[in-house]
Amino acid sequence: AVVSTQSGHYGRGIQILFEVMVLLDNDGFLLALTKMFQNTRSSGSVSITMKKYDGRTTKNNKDCPNDNLCLIRAATNNKKISTVLSNKEVTKFQMSYATLLRGNMDALKKHDKSKEKKPLKRKDV
Numbered sequence: 832a833v834v835s836t837q838s839g840h841y842g843r844g845i846q847i848l849f850e851v852m853v854l855l856d857n858d859g860f861l862l863a864l865t866k867m868f869q870n871t872r873s874s875g876s877v878s879i880t881m882k883k884y885d886g887r888t889t890k891n892n893k894d895c896p897n898d899n900l901c902l903i904r905a906a907t908n909n910k911k912i913s914t915v916l917s918n919k920e921v922t923k924f925q926m927s928y929a930t931l932l933r934g935n936m937d938a939l940k941k942h943d944k945s946k947e948k949k950p951l952k953r954k955d956v
Contacts, residue, residue, distance in 0.1 A: 852904070852911040857924050860914035861931060864905050868935040871907055880904045884915055 855863060867877050884902035901916040916924055 852913055855912055855914050857914050857916065857920060860903070860905075860912060861924075861927055863912045865931060865935070867905060867907055867910065867912070868931075872935075875907060878906050 853863075864877070864879075871877055881901055881903050884900040886898070886900055899918045901921070902913060903916065904911065904913040906912075
């Protein structure tokens with residue numbers, strides 16, 4: 832898929848360049864998500880959201896299929912991707928997605944327990 836970019840001028844000559852959300856097929860989404868995880872391994876984060884999707888592109892469109900769909904989005908600070916799952920594709924996608932997450936969760940930082948506050952002891956008077 833081709834990623835298109837848009838630029839906008841926001842007062843006093845400041846120009847901001849950002850990418851538009853790209854709708855990919857399921858396998859393309861998983862490949863792009865893998866690349867996102869690899870690019871943010873040393874620094875950065877990837878946010879992933881899932882929500883029910885009714886298939887409508889506008890609020891006023893009444894002609895929408897009754898198929899249960901799920902919209903999945905992933906974003907870093909400069910790239911956004913998305914895919915739509917039907918209920919028939921969920922099992923296959925979920926297995927691939929879980930494998931992908933397990934493989935990329937190794938770059939998480941360890942929790943430093945020495946900085947935790949110790950509970951205060953209560954003195955009975």
